Amino acid sequence: MSGAPGPRPPGARPADSPWRRLRRAARPRATRAQLLAGLLCAALGFGVVVQVRQTDLAGLADLRESDLVRILDDTGERGDRLAEEVRELERTRSELTAGSDSAEAAARAAEQRALELGLLAGTVPAAGPGITATIADPAGEVGAAAFVSLVQELRDAGAEAIQVGDVRVVASTAFEEAPAGAGTTGVVVDGELLTPPYEVRVVGDPQTLATALDIPGGVRESLRQLGAELSVETSQEVRVSALHAVSPPQYARPASPGATAGSE
The missing domain is CATH 3.30.70.1880 (Protein of unknown function DUF881)
Incomplete structure (x- = not known):
């Protein structure tokens, strides 16, 4: 007599080994609650992405027409001020480079420049x-x-x-x-x-x-x-009318023309 198992009939599933049963027991199983939680997380993620994209596209699109007009006017006025500064600098350059009274023009330009710097530095009212x-x-x-x-x-x-x-x-x-x-x-x-x-x-x-x-x-x-x-x-x-007291710089000093970083 022999204790060996006989041949399996056609279509029959093989007997489970201990290792195969252990792997099947450790395999995660998706319950109905887990599937529902996964769907909710996916929906939440989609909503967050949509909200972020809508926020990125908001900005000026959400402003009223009157607000947009004011912002546009401000931008135009800033451009006009910069253009006027350019024209003023060009006039000053022309005065300094033309005519016999260039020394007098240079003195006036230096005085005006000192006044402007005083306003920026807060040293003059x-x-x-x-x-x-x-x-x-x-x-x-x-x-x-x-x-x-x-x-x-x-x-x-x-x-x-x-x-x-x-x-x-x-x-x-x-x-x-x-x-x-x-x-x-x-x-x-x-x-x-x-x-x-x-x-x-x-x-x-x-x-x-x-x-x-x-x-x-x-x-x-x-x-x-x-x-x-x-x-x-x-x-x-x-x-x-308040004035700012200017302290002498502790570390900075005027750099010579053409000086490069690290040069003495």
């Missing part, structure tokens, strides 16, 4: 058309970041001189949060603590500056979300 903006902050939530955004928006709109409180704002002006435990709310501007309400005087095109602060999603809306209110008054005569 400024006056002209512009706006006076007042920020009421009863909750004390307006911090340094809000002022950085405000100054940046004003500069983009062509502001030529800015004063916050009693501080002249220049390229190196620093905005910091009021020190903790000071017992008062406010913003530190170039080391001076300013408290609300804040007054901001700006010299530049009044309409362009006022429009820039009212752009949807811009400065006014950001301040309103902080519980603050912004009021803007345009005027043909705004005085920026």
Whole structure:
């Protein structure tokens, strides 16, 4: 007699070995709950992708026609200002290179240039058309970041001189949060603590500056979300009288013409 198994009938499945049963037991099985969760995740992912694409395409497409017109006007006015600066520089060049009074023209140009640099550096007072903006902050939530955004928006709109409180704002002006435990709310501007309400005087095109602060999603809306209110008054005569004390540079020095990086 033999204990060997007899031949399998045609179509019969082979007997499972222990290893085959173990692999089948470890194989993941999709339940109805898992399938439903997978479908929900797929739908959620599709919705996120659609939302992201719609957000990317939003931007200007969601603005009202009046807002688009204001933005276009601002862009055109900036282009006009740059074109006028180019024409002014070309006239100055012509005066310096033509005629017998070139020395006198050079002196006038140097004086005018020194005055312009003084305005940019904040070392001379400024006056002209512009706006006076007042920020009421009863909750004390307006911090340094809000002022950085405000100054940046004003500069983009062509502001030529800015004063916050009693501080002249220049390229190196620093905005910091009021020190903790000071017992008062406010913003530190170039080391001076300013408290609300804040007054901001700006010299530049009044309409362009006022429009820039009212752009949807811009400065006014950001301040309103902080519980603050912004009021803007345009005027043909705004005085920026605060001066910036210029310190001598510690590391920088004038480079000789034609000098290259790393050369002595």
